Amino acid sequence: MRQEQLGDPAEEERIKSLKEDLKNELLGVRAGERKMERIPPIPDQRTRESLKREIIEELRNNEQQNEYGREWRKFPEYDRQEWEQLKRELVSEMRGNMNSGRLDAYDRQLLDVMRDEIRTEMRANPQHFYARERTRDIMEDIQEMGYTPGEILRAVQQLQKRGTIRYRFSELMNSREGRGFKWGLSTAILTLVFLPSVAKSLKPVTKWALKETMEVSERVQGIISNLKEDVEDILAEAQFERSKNTIDDEIRNEGESISAAPDGK
């Protein structure tokens, strides 16, 4: 399917143009930070898959200590900065696809297959329907309020890093079920962020995580119903972070307008 698509010149042109846009967008944002010394090789499918694996693995383990990743050494044609840059581009592309709703036929098909499988599982285990529906509703509500999946993800990560969610669910989180629940919620959010681009890679992970969430759902339904409070925290955090970024932008603009003035004032 993918091969056929790539063989289509119009499709290839569309993908190329999309990538170019995303690249320009990314480089534009980072223009003030550093200049690329050379243009890195265009990533092929193998490179993209490796990058995806690496991103997913990092997200899964919530690891941030290894900035340059573990897999780049396997690709001697890239230096560390290029590898990291490509990774950012790929994340941006995944989010771009999700945010703009530009799904290609292949992604749609994967998404449909995944949906069907989840529906089948839910039909087989109707008692587990609640947790999944609840999480989905909450995330849809947040998105309807104008927050991007990326912003939600960052807010959730902030809260988890600071232990806010753990604070509320301290007892639960110390249990095996609690860890499963937390992982399941995180993955549900990640799935929203990255679907459909990594649907294929995430599928086993997601299925596992949903299963974990479902297994604990009966025991923790009461606590899940308190999720609203956590979601409010997530929203407040996202809103606050956005406000802080706005101030940063204003300061930057102020600095630029001063330096652009003819007399430097």
Next chain:
Amino acid sequence: MSDDALRNKLEAAFLLLKEAVDMTVEIKKKEAGSKQATRVWEDFLGDFWEYIRLKSRESGCNLLAGVSLSRSKHT
């Protein structure tokens, strides 16, 4: 100027704010449904927020950088 001076200043401000909150409770009890007190709070918070933005811009230093909402709530 020191951190202690700042802390003292904010503690004094907090006492005033507590009085304002108590006052608001009384007003709300007397005039249920009145939006006047709410409007006063909105104006106050708006002005406060604007001042932080203004001073951040003027000083080139984001006064909210490093401030954590969740840490503020849960410590």
